[in-house]
Amino acid sequence: xxxxxxxxxxxxxxxxxxxxxxxxxxxxxxxxxxxxxxxxxxxxxxxxxxxxxxxxxxxxxxxxxxxxxxxxxxxxxxxxxxxxxxxxxxxxxxxxxxxxxxxxxxxxxxxxxxxxxxxxxxxxxxxxxxxxxxxxxxxxxxxxxxxxxxxxxxxxxxxxxxxxxxxxxxxxxxxxxxxxxxxxxxxxxxxxxxxxxxxxxxxxxxxxxxxxxxxxxxxxxxxxxxxxxxxxxxxxxxxxxxxxxxxxxxxxxxxxxxxxxxxxxxxxxxxxxxxxxxxxxxxxxxxxxxxxxxxxxxxxxxxxxxxxxxxxxxxxxxxxxxxxxxxxxxxxxxxxxxxxxxxxxxxxxxxxxxxxxxxxxxxxxxxxxxxxxxxxxxxxxxxxxxxxxxxxxxxxxxxxxxxxxxxxxxxxxxxxxxxxxxxxxxxxxxxxxxxxxxxxxxxxxxxxxxxxxxxxxxxxxxxxxxxxxxxxxxxxxxxxxxxxxxxxxxxxxxxxxxxxxxxxxxxxxxxxxxxxxxxxxxxxxxxxxxxxxxxxxxxxxxxxxxxxxxxxxxxxxxxxxxxxxxxxxxxxxxxxxxxxxxxxxxxxxxxxxxxxxxxxx
Numbered sequence: 001x002x003x004x005x006x007x008x009x010x011x012x013x014x015x016x017x018x019x020x021x022x023x024x025x026x027x028x029x030x031x032x033x034x035x036x037x038x039x040x041x042x043x044x045x046x047x048x049x050x051x052x053x054x055x056x057x058x059x060x061x062x063x064x065x066x067x068x069x070x071x072x073x074x075x076x077x078x079x080x081x082x083x084x085x086x087x088x089x090x091x092x093x094x095x096x097x098x099x100x101x102x103x104x105x106x107x108x109x110x111x112x113x114x115x116x117x118x119x120x121x122x123x124x125x126x127x128x129x130x131x132x133x134x135x136x137x138x139x140x141x142x143x144x145x146x147x148x149x150x151x152x153x154x155x156x157x158x159x160x161x162x163x164x165x166x167x168x169x170x171x172x173x174x175x176x177x178x179x180x181x182x183x184x185x186x187x188x189x190x191x192x193x194x195x196x197x198x199x200x201x202x203x204x205x206x207x208x209x210x211x212x213x214x215x216x217x218x219x220x221x222x223x224x225x226x227x228x229x230x231x232x233x234x235x236x237x238x239x240x241x242x243x244x245x246x247x248x249x250x251x252x253x254x255x256x257x258x259x260x261x262x263x264x265x266x267x268x269x270x271x272x273x274x275x276x277x278x279x280x281x282x283x284x285x286x287x288x289x290x291x292x293x294x295x296x297x298x299x300x301x302x303x304x305x306x307x308x309x310x311x312x313x314x315x316x317x318x319x320x321x322x323x324x325x326x327x328x329x330x331x332x333x334x335x336x337x338x339x340x341x342x343x344x345x346x347x348x349x350x351x352x353x354x355x356x357x358x359x360x361x362x363x364x365x366x367x368x369x370x371x372x373x374x375x376x377x378x379x380x381x382x383x384x385x386x387x388x389x390x391x392x393x394x395x396x397x398x399x400x401x402x403x404x405x406x407x408x409x410x411x412x413x414x415x416x417x418x419x420x421x422x423x424x425x426x427x428x429x430x431x432x433x434x435x436x437x438x439x440x441x442x443x444x445x446x447x448x449x450x451x452x453x454x455x456x457x458x459x460x461x462x463x464x465x466x467x468x469x470x471x472x473x474x475x476x477x478x479x480x481x482x483x484x485x486x487x488x489x490x491x492x493x494x495x496x497x498x499x500x501x502x503x504x505x506x507x508x509x510x511x512x513x514x515x516x517x518x519x520x521x522x523x524x525x526x527x528x529x530x531x532x533x534x535x536x537x538x539x540x541x542x543x544x545x546x547x548x549x550x551x552x553x554x555x556x557x558x559x560x561x562x563x564x565x566x567x568x569x570x571x572x573x574x575x576x577x578x579x580x581x582x583x584x585x586x587x588x589x590x591x592x593x594x595x596x597x598x599x600x601x
Contacts, residue, residue, distance in 0.1 A: 008049060016051050020059040028068055028079055039069065039077040125447060130463065133445035134472030138275070138423040138460035141336040145391050145462070150383040151339075151374075158373050167373035173361040175202045176372035182379040183345060191303065192320030193329065193347060201353050201360070203344045204367045206304070206332040210237045212356050213300055213328065213346070217265050218243040225263035225297075227255050229451050231274045234302075238267070252520070254280030257291040266292065269302045271314060272421030275451055275458045279418040282315050289323035299327045305421040307334065307388050310396040314420055319347065328352065333375070336462065337387055341371045395422065398461040398469060405473035407518045408566045410480065411593040415518050422462035428455050432480060440479050446472055470567075481590070491589035496578025500556045504575065507597075508551070508558070513582065515595030527551055535565060557587070 006023040008016055027033035039045075042060060046053040060077050063069040069077045129135050130143070157163065167176060180197045188195060203209035218224055220242035226235070228247045239245055248259040248266075250273070260266050268288065270280040280288075292299050299318060306314040319329040332344035346356060360366060378384055399417070402424065406415050410426075417424040428434050434457055438450045449458040461469065489495070499507065509529035516522055523537040533549040549562035554572060561570045573592060574585040582597040 006049060008051070016049075017055050017059045017062075020045075020049070020051075020056060021062055024059070024063060025068060033079055035079050035081050037079045038075075039079070041076060125449075129447055132442075132447050134468060134475070135447045135463045136449075136459045136461065136472060137447050137463055138449050138458050139335065140460065140463040141422075142463050142465065145336050145394060146339055147337070147383060147387040147390075150378065150381075150387060154374055154377040154381065154383065157377055158370065163373065167369045170369045170372075173357060173366060175200070175367075176369065176376055178380065179372045179376035182376055186379060187331075188347065191306070192316050195347055196350075198350045199347055199353055201346045201348075201356050202367045202372065203346060203360070204365055205342045206302070206330060206344045207233055207237060208360075208363075208365060209330055209332075209344045209346050210234050210300075212359050213330075214238050214241040214243070215359055216352070216355055217298060217300075222265065223263045225255075225260040225266040227267075227269070227273060227276075229275055229454055229456075230267075234267070250276070250278055252278075254278065254284040255288065257287050260288070260291060260297070261295065263295075263297060265298045265300060267300045267302070268318065269304075270318060271303060272305045272418035272423075274421075275423070275425060275449075275456075277416045277418045277421060277423055277425040277458075279315070279420070285315070285318055285321060286323075289318055289321055289327075292326055293323050297326070300330065301327050302330045304330075304332050305334070305418075307337075307420075308392050308395050308422065309420045310392070310399045311419040336391055337384060338375065341367075341375065343367055343371060343375055394466075395462060398464065398466045401466045401469040402459070402461045402473070403519050404565070404567060405470040408470075408569075409474050409477035411518050412591065413480070413518055414516070414520055417519050423449075423458050423460040426457040426459060428457065428480070430455070437476075437479050441476060444475050444479075446475055448476075489583075489591050491574050491576070491585040491591075494576045494578075494583060494585065494591075496576045496581070496583065499558075499575040499577060501553055504553055504556075504558055507577075510599060512598045513595050514598055515593070521545075533560060533562070535562065 006020060008019050010016075012019065014022075024033065024039075028035075039060070040048070042053050042056040045056045049056070060069060064071060064077070067080055067082060070080050071077055125137055125140075126132070129137055129140065158167065166178075170176060177197070179202070180200050183200055184195060184197055201209075203212065214237055218238060218241040223244040223246055224238055225246050225248045226238070227250055228235070235245075243265075246259075246263050248255050250256065254270065255266075255268060266288075268280070270285055272279060288299070291297075301318045303317045303319070306317070317327075317329065318324055319327040329347035330344065331347075332342060335342060346353070348356070403417060406413075406417075406424075406426075413426060413428070415424055415426050428437070432455070434450045434455045435452055437457065438448050441448050449460070450456070451458060464472065491498075497503075508527050511527045513525040513527070514523070517537065521537045523535065525536075526534040528534070531550050531552055533551055535547040535549065537545045547562050547565045549560060549565070551558065551560045553559065556574070557572045558575050559570060559572045562568055572587055574587075574589070576583040576585065577597060580596050580598070582595050584592040584594070586592050
């Protein structure tokens with residue numbers, strides 16, 4: 001009987017000895033192997049399982065040491081009777097399962113209150129998402145990015161007797177002083193925030209922090225200004241307080257202050273709004289703080305995703321600017337740095353923290369003391385800084401690769417890509433169904449996140465290697481272009497004047513091309529008479545990028561090749577001029593991009 005319960009997996013990460021031990025423990029605890037049962041001899045068990053006898057002997061001996069088995073002289077191994085005294089319920093005494101019956105479902109429907117959750121919050125990606133060729137998923141990371149060795153080192157350190165005596169004796173509602181000290185002295189000063197330990201509260205994730213703040217600040221009769229679409233979990237948490245949720249619009253600089261008028265509280269994500277990936281400009285941040293001061297509103301600022309910045313330094317948080325006294329600051333350690341824990345913290349005035357601590361106590365959901373000390377050790381040892389630098393370098397490569405791929409393969413669509421964070425936002429036209437694109441993409445190995453309410457795609461780049469990004473984007477471009485090809489302007493029906501070789505030779509030397517690329521970056525390209533090009537662009541944080549290249553004619557087609565932009569590849573276009581507007585058409589006559597044709601002086 002015992003042998004039939006044990007099935008070994010030679011490909012598993014666990015040793016055969018460990019597998020045998022765990023299977024026997026499962027059988028004992030479930031009642032399948034009853035107390036007092038005589039175990040097969042080690043020789044017989046080894047022959048039945050096809051393993052070395054010594055493997056079974058060592059597994060049996062460890063089970064004896066752990067109290068699951070006992071030995072009787074010249075008789076063998078038996079399941080300990082002490083197991084029965086621990087209250088294990090055997091299969092014979094278990095009630096028949098009827099959880100799936102209609103009467104059972106009706107019983108629970110009558111006793112449970114209705115629960116409403118947005119469909120986007122319930123949407124799950126495939127369990128094997130990492131095995132897909134092109135996992136453009138958000139809030140997931142390539143396992144190779146995780147600092148596993150550093151976490152193992154810290155885990156060993158916190159289990160010394162001295163360390164255990166410190167973290168294991170923390171009070172029921174107390175935060176680890178070492179971790180709070182690291183937050184106050186190392187993490188927050190880098191963001192221009194200087195506070196005392198009494199102004200910091202730890203939370204077991206951003207959702208718990210938002211729940212506590214919702215209970216303290218929101219509720220029926222109060223209003224919350226929030227940019228929609230928003231992170232579905234956060235939106236659900238706030239809605240459940242009964243607050244009047246007021247949708248706030250955005251422009252290219254961030255949330256519009258007039259839309260926030262009349263709201264008691266504002267929830268803002270200045271660095272990289274989730275899910276639209278829009279960064280709030282420094283000037284707009286100051287305007288928001290000024291408006292909040294005039295209206296007497298409280299701002300809840302989510303400052304996540306600032307640690308991975310791919311252009312210069314991240315913009316300062318609202319909390320660090322003049323007028324930041326009315327700001328409650330939230331931060332959650334990124335998943336790739338803090339795997340499995342996702343610890344967060346709140347920074348607020350002491351009276352607010354005291355009330356939040358009291359609310360947290362009623363939930364009995366304090367961050368486990370061992371997790372707090374482990375993270376404190378990770379930060380204090382310098383591993384956080386080293387890991388952040390290393391991961392940022394790798395993510396910058398993917399961020400750049402995604403930007404180049406989108407500009408090269410989808411130049412007609414406007415993509416929003418923040419200089420922080422790990423995802424970008426692609427809003428489709430009305431004639432294209434984002435949901436249909438998602439289904440077709442998954443069939444070709446691409447995983448995308450869809451925000452159906454806004455017909456948009458959220459494309460993450462932290463879980464996919466840089467050298468696979470372009471191929472994935474090219475597949476996505478084929479799907480999108482196939483949807484729009486029947487209704488879009490082509491070379492044959494284009495409005496304006498077609499430029500042939502003689503026209504191009506006459507009009508292009510000395511011309512200046514102006515426009516906005518697929519990433520929303522303004523660009524300026526100067527075409528020199530000697531066939532060289534000078535390119536200039538400015539991104540969302542006013543960082544300039546330049547490149548050089550060359551241009552020439554191939555029959556009636558204009559050809560250009562950059563040194564770095566667009567992968568340095570040659571591209572050929574038919575050109576049409578409509579007033580000051582210039583239109584680029586591919587070799588097949590499809591519209592590629594548009595811009596403005598100007599001249600120097």
